[in-house]
Amino acid sequence: MFRERDVNSPCINANTTIMERRDFLKSTVAGAATLALASSPLALLSSCAPKEKKDSKKNVTLNLSFQEGTAPGGSLAEKFDYMENLGITGFEPGGHNLANRVEEITQALSGRNIRVSAICAGFSGFILAEDPAVKAEFDATMRDIVAAAGELKSTGVIMVPAFNGQVPCLPHTMQTRNYLCEQLHELGEYAVKCGTTIILEPLNRRECFYLRLVSDAAAICRDAQSEGVKCMGDFWHMQEETSDYAAFMSAGKEYLQHVHVASRGRRIMPGEDGEKDNYLEGMRALKEMEYDKFISFECGTAGDRAVTLPAAVELLRAQWEQV
Numbered sequence: 205m206f207r208e209r210d211v212n213s214p215c216i217n218a219n220t221t222i223m224e225r226r227d228f229l230k231s232t233v234a235g236a237a238t239l240a241l242a243s244s245p246l247a248l249l250s251s252c253a254p255k256e257k258k259d260s261k262k263n264v265t266l267n268l269s270f271q272e273g274t275a276p277g278g279s280l281a282e283k284f285d286y287m288e289n290l291g292i293t294g295f296e297p298g299g300h301n302l303a304n305r306v307e308e309i310t311q312a313l314s315g316r317n318i319r320v321s322a323i324c325a326g327f328s329g330f331i332l333a334e335d336p337a338v339k340a341e342f343d344a345t346m347r348d349i350v351a352a353a354g355e356l357k358s359t360g361v362i363m364v365p366a367f368n369g370q371v372p373c374l375p376h377t378m379q380t381r382n383y384l385c386e387q388l389h390e391l392g393e394y395a396v397k398c399g400t401t402i403i404l405e406p407l408n409r410r411e412c413f414y415l416r417l418v419s420d421a422a423a424i425c426r427d428a429q430s431e432g433v434k435c436m437g438d439f440w441h442m443q444e445e446t447s448d449y450a451a452f453m454s455a456g457k458e459y460l461q462h463v464h465v466a467s468r469g470r471r472i473m474p475g476e477d478g479e480k481d482n483y484l485e486g487m488r489a490l491k492e493m494e495y496d497k498f499i500s501f502e503c504g505t506a507g508d509r510a511v512t513l514p515a516a517v518e519l520l521r522a523q524w525e526q527v
């Protein structure tokens with residue numbers, strides 16, 4: 205089990221230092237007295253004690269977001285009215301045709317306590333396409349969406365390097381990874397100029413074998429060397445992870461830009477899969493890193509949306525309070 209004290213406690217380094225010093229002092233006469241003093245239980249406790257006790261129950265705000273299809277309503281105004289009544293402050297539209305919707309979305313959000321959380325994909329082609337024409341299609345459509353995302357002050361545009369079904373795809377090799385990092389660097393720098401980012405989303409192995417783990421996405425962000433390249437975690441796809449806590453912590457506040465949520469059995473509303481819908485360990489990590497972006501609903505429902513949606517919001521808030 206991965207525990208906070210295993211990675212963050214200064215005791216790990218302090219103990220290493222103590223052992224090294226002990227070996228050195230044993231070899232000197234003058235060091236013997238020093239060692240006797242330093243070995244007292246109080247001295248050891250003092251050297252190991254964290255300077256400041258970490259409080260995992262900090263008052264970190266839970267920012268919830270809905271994708272466009274989540275809230276009931278026939279228009280953006282109706283959806284936003286519903287969201288405001290539930291205290292939902294984020295909106296995640298799809299990227300398709302976004303450039304032509306900037307004014308519509310801006311006007312509908314005007315005067316409300318809701319802002320664009322992230323843009324969900326919507327481009328054509330894919331970045332690892334073997335066919336130059338398909339890659340060019342990705343470049344053009346993605347850049348249009350990124351520019352619109354900047355106008356909407358979105359935290360970023362979500363993308364996947366290659367779905368399993370997207371072929372022909374560049375082979376899963378070191379050379380391809382280097383190419384991906386280079387391409388993401390260029391795209392990330394463009395996103396920075398537009399005032400936004402691109403957000404890599406790891407998916408489960410049935411959908412995207414290329415990128416499954418939050419830690420791998422975070423490592424690609426690091427290696428792309430651009431402030432405009434970020435990543436996210438999706439509680440549904442995080443069935444790939446061995447630890448929700450470790451997954452989010454591996455990205456940390458530096459790279460984690462967005463989170464998706466759904467039930468953990470059937471990808472419907474949180475709570476509809478009963479006890480499986482436990483988000484506590486992931487939320488504990490988000491609170492500890494003082495995550496200030498959004499957790500966005502990406503799910504349908506098997507029940508009556510008028511009942512399951514408010515219940516899901518209530519469940520997430522209750523679990524957030526619990527950690």
Ligand code: MG
Nearest residue numbers: 405438464502
């Ligand atoms: Mg997702």
